[in-house]
Amino acid sequence: xxxxxxxxxxxxxxxxxxxxxxxxxxxxxxxxxxxxxxxxxxxxxxxxxxxxxxxxxxxxxxxxxxxxxxxxxxxxxxxxxxxxxxxxxxxxxxxxxxxxxxxxxxxxxxxxxxxxxxxxxxx
Numbered sequence: 034x035x036x037x038x039x040x041x042x043x044x045x046x047x048x049x050x051x052x053x054x055x056x057x058x059x060x061x062x063x064x065x066x067x068x069x070x071x072x073x074x075x076x077x078x079x080x081x082x083x084x085x086x087x088x089x090x091x092x093x094x095x096x097x098x099x100x101x102x103x104x105x106x107x108x109x110x111x112x113x114x115x116x117x118x119x120x121x122x123x124x125x126x127x128x129x130x131x132x133x134x135x136x137x138x139x140x141x142x143x144x145x146x147x148x149x150x151x152x153x154x155x156x
Contacts, residue, residue: 035059035145037129042150045119049154053114055129055147063087066135067105067112068143071125071152078128080139082114092137097123121156 041053057065068083082093082103091103102115112129126149135141 035065035131037131037145037147039127039129039147039150042127042152044153044155047119047121047154047156049119050115050117051119051152053116053127053129053150053152055112055114057110057112057129057131060133062105062110063107064133065131066133066137066141067103068130068132068137068141069103069112069114070128070130070143071123072128072149073125081127083137083139083141084112085137086134090137092139094139116152119152119154121154124152124154126151 036058039055045051066085069081070078072078084091084103100118105112128149129147130143131145132141132143
C-alpha cells in the first residue's frame with residue numbers, strides 16, 4: 034500500500050508562485066509514476082501533470098504548460114509541483130497520485146491518492 038501526503042498549498046496572489054510537495058511511502062518510489070490532479074467544487078477531477086518512474090517522461094495539461102513544472106527527488110521519495118504565474122482559475126484542491134509503472138497519461142491506472150491540499154489564487 035502506498036501512502037501519499039501533500040503539502041505546500043495556501044493562498045497566493047495572481048501572478049505568484051507556490052510549490053507543492055508530495056511525500057510517498059510504502060513502496061519503492063522509483064517504481065511509481067507520479068501525478069498531480071486538481072478539483073474544484075462541482076467539477077470533475079482534472080489532470081495537471083505527471084512524471085514517469087524513471088523521470089524521463091513528463092506530461093502536462095495544456096492549461097498549465099509553460100507555467101507549472103513537475104519534478105521528483107527519488108532520494109527523498111518526494112514529487113513536487115512548481116506553480117508559477119498563477120491565475121485565479123488555478124484555484125482548486127490539488128491531489129497527488131501514484132501508479133505503479135503506468136504511463137504519464139490522465140487516464141492511466143492511478144491507484145493511490147493523497148488527501149489533497151487547497152490552493153487559492155486571489156485576483
